[in-house]
Amino acid sequence: MVFLFIRASKCFCKSREAFSFPIVISSVSFYHSGFGSMKGVDSEVFSSHCTIGSDEESCIRRSVSVRENPNSSYISVVSTPEIEKNYVHRVYDAIAPHFSSTRFAKWPKVATFLSSLPSGSLVLDAGCGNGKYLGLNSDCFFIGCDISFPLIKICAGREHEVLVADAVNLPYRTGFGDAAISIAVLHHLSTDSRRRKAIEELVRVVKKGGLILITVWAVEQEDRSLLTKWTPLTEKYVEEWIGPGSPRGRVMSSATLESIPESEESGSREHIEHSKECSTEKIQETVHQNSHIDDELMDSKDENKIKNQQEFFVPWHLPYHRAEISGASACALANGLAKKDDKKGAVVYNRYYHVFSEGELERLVSGLDDAVVVDRFFDKSNWCIVLEKTS
Numbered sequence: 001m002v003f004l005f006i007r008a009s010k011c012f013c014k015s016r017e018a019f020s021f022p023i024v025i026s027s028v029s030f031y032h033s034g035f036g037s038m039k040g041v042d043s044e045v046f047s048s049h050c051t052i053g054s055d056e057e058s059c060i061r062r063s064v065s066v067r068e069n070p071n072s073s074y075i076s077v078v079s080t081p082e083i084e085k086n087y088v089h090r091v092y093d094a095i096a097p098h099f100s101s102t103r104f105a106k107w108p109k110v111a112t113f114l115s116s117l118p119s120g121s122l123v124l125d126a127g128c129g130n131g132k133y134l135g136l137n138s139d140c141f142f143i144g145c146d147i148s149f150p151l152i153k154i155c156a157g158r159e160h161e162v163l164v165a166d167a168v169n170l171p172y173r174t175g176f177g178d179a180a181i182s183i184a185v186l187h188h189l190s191t192d193s194r195r196r197k198a199i200e201e202l203v204r205v206v207k208k209g210g211l212i213l214i215t216v217w218a219v220e221q222e223d224r225s226l227l228t229k230w231t232p233l234t235e236k237y238v239e240e241w242i243g244p245g246s247p248r249g250r251v252m253s254s255a256t257l258e259s260i261p262e263s264e265e266s267g268s269r270e271h272i273e274h275s276k277e278c279s280t281e282k283i284q285e286t287v288h289q290n291s292h293i294d295d296e297l298m299d300s301k302d303e304n305k306i307k308n309q310q311e312f313f314v315p316w317h318l319p320y321h322r323a324e325i326s327g328a329s330a331c332a333l334a335n336g337l338a339k340k341d342d343k344k345g346a347v348v349y350n351r352y353y354h355v356f357s358e359g360e361l362e363r364l365v366s367g368l369d370d371a372v373v374v375d376r377f378f379d380k381s382n383w384c385i386v387l388e389k390t391s
Contacts, residue, residue, distance in 0.1 A: 076193075077168065077191075077193045077194055077197045078166070078168050078169050078194075078197065080166070081190050081191070081194075083190050083352050084188065084189065084190055084352065086337055087313065087337075087350055087351060087352040088147075088188045088351060088352050089147055089148065090328070090332065090337065091316065091332075091337075091349045091350070091351050092147075092148040092150075092151060092351075093148050093149065093150050093328055094318070094327075094328035094329055094332055094338075094349065095316055095318050095349060096130075096148060096150035096151045096153075096154060097150070097154070097322065098318055098319070098322050099129075099130070099151075099316070100129070100130035100151065100154050103129060103130050103132055104132060105132075106132060106133065106136060107183075107215075107379070107380065109215075109377070109379045109384065110133060110181065110183055110213065110215070111136060113181070113211075113213045113386070114133065114136045114137045114140070114181070115136070115137050117137060117140055117178065117179050117211070118178070119139040119140070120139065120140065120141070121137075121139075121140045121141070121177075121178035121179055122140070122141045122142075122143070122176070122177045122178050122179075123137070123140050123141065123142045123143075123177060123178065123179045123180065123181065124142075124143055124144075124145075124170070124172065124176070124177040124179070124180040124181075124202075124205055124206070125142060125143070125144040125145070125180070125181050125182075125183075126145055126167045126170060126180060126181070126182045126185060126198070126201070126202060127145070127146055127147075127167050127182055127183065127184070127185030128144030128145060128146050128151075128155060128160075128162065129146060129148075129151055129183075129184075130151055130154045130155060131144055131151075131154065131155035131158055131160045131162065133181065133183065134155065134158075134160040134161075134162070135160065140178075141161075142160065142161065143161045143162070143163070143177075144160055144161065144162045144163075145162065145163050145164065145165040145167075145170065145171075146162070146164065146165075147164065147165070147166055147167070148164075149164055152164050167182065167185055167186075167189070167198045167201065168189070168194055168197045168198045168201060169201065170201045170202075170204075170205050172205040173205075174204050174205065175204075175205070175206065175207045175208070176205050176206070176207075177205055177206045177207070177210065178206065178207055178210050179206060179210050179211045179212065179213075180202045180205060180206050180210070180211075180212045180213075181212070181213045181214075182198065182199075182202055182212070182213070182214045182215070183213070183215050184215055184216065184217065184382070185198070185216075186198055186199070186214065186216045186356075187216045187217045187353050187354050187355060187356060188351070188352060188353065188354075189354065190352060190354060192364070195354070195364060196364050199214065199364055199365055199368070199387075200368070202214070202387075203368060203370055203371045203387060203389055206389050207389065208389055208390065208391060209388065209389060210388070210389045211374070211386055211387065211388055211389075212371070212386065212387040212388075212389070213384065213385075213386050214361065214384065214385050214386075214387070215379070215382045215383070215384045216355075216356045216361060216382060216383055216384075217353060217355045217356065217381065217382060218355060218356055218357075218358070218378065218381050218382055218383045219309075219310055219355040219356065219357050220357070220358060220378075220381070221355075221381045222380075222381045223381070227312075229314075229315065230312040230313065230314050230315075230353075231312060231313040231315075231350065232309040232311065232312055233309075233311040233312065233313065310354055310355050310356070310357065311352075311353075311354055312352075312353045312355060313350035313351065313352060313353075314350070314351045314353050315348050315349065315350060315351075316348070316349045316350075316351055317341065317344055317346035317347075317348055318338075318346055318347045318348075318349060319345060319346050320345045320346060320347070321345075329347045332347070332349065333347065337349070338350075356383050358378075358383065360383070361376070361383050361384075361385045362376065362385065365385070365387060368387075369391070370389055370390055370391045371387045371388065371389050371390060372387065372388055372390055373385050373386070373387060374386050374387065374388045
């Protein structure tokens with residue numbers, strides 16, 4: 001079982017006032033401000049070559065085997081596929097400050113769920129991002145974890161109890177928390193088995209009777225024009241994405257998705273084709289009409305393809321003026337994992353998403369013996385379920 005970890009260092013938490021001391025556990029560093037007992041977190045301490053005062057980069061992303069499991073299928077599930085490393089982990093590491101600056105509004109449904117929990121509840125937020133839900137209910141205790149060190153660093157600066165950990169391999173003992181949330185996380189996992197494993201982990205770490213809220217992006221987007229700005233992938237990843245370079249994007253028409261500005265509607269493809277046809281003055285009106293009909297038929301076929309597609313790259317535009325451009329983004333550009341868009345003055349990253357269809361979340365949990373679905377709803381283009389642990 002592999003955990004990604006960070007060691008305590010002055011580069012992580014420069015303010016002694018923010019966190020009294022770090023506790024190193026299970027190949028992660030837990031930043032603790034003293035709210036209570038830590039006995040529920042796996043307390044196997046390890047040693048490494050990353051020491052106090054080491055460079056920040058050297059404190060990130062080292063893998064340590066902390067528990068042996070001879071089951072090869074288990075190891076396959078918890079081992080991170082390359083597509084997630086390159087198009088989820090490294091992207092969020094690079095865009096963390098900019099991403100965090102856009103993530104401050106709380107979804108009402110999530111806020112309602114957290115506010116309804118009994119006083120004194122311990123809430124585990126798996127994939128906490130910048131920590132916007134941590135501490136939302138002042139009568140509860142919160143622990144957040146995320147795979148991104150820079151996002152956890154932001155949480156730490158806000159005095160939250162946080163650690164770096166993988167959603168498919170949570171570092172808590174069974175039955176540790178009273179409730180758990182996973183907000184907009186599962187759609188970044190690239191296989192059914194990993195998505196199911198993440199749900200199993202959420203169920204495992206809460207007590208009997210504990211509630212779990214899970215939200216994921218839906219393929220049934222309320223704003224259908226958004227789908228034209230995303231790049232469909234050429235294949236569905238079943239076990240693990242393998243291969244050098246970037247996955248190939250499916251070309252939907254003679255104009256690639258990358259060439260369509262975000263501000264334009266999906267109808268821009270007709271305009272492009274129309275412009276090409278009208279480049280000659282001798283074109284007949286009847287030819288134009290027929291070609292326009294052909295374009296409409298092509299767009300209809302493309303729309304059907306999108307409806308049946310669930311694997312996408314979703315762009316994130318990181319403005320040139322952001323301070324982080326000179327660091328991780330320079331490396332990403334050099335490695336071909338990002339590109340420049342001079343018109344928008346931004347470095348463009350692709351984020352991997354598996355968008356969920358109606359009923360897919362329920363199918364993932366249908367075989368669980370220790371949890372049942374107690375609520376399901378569609379909210380802001382997200383499919384959401386609430387589970388209750390039964391044993």
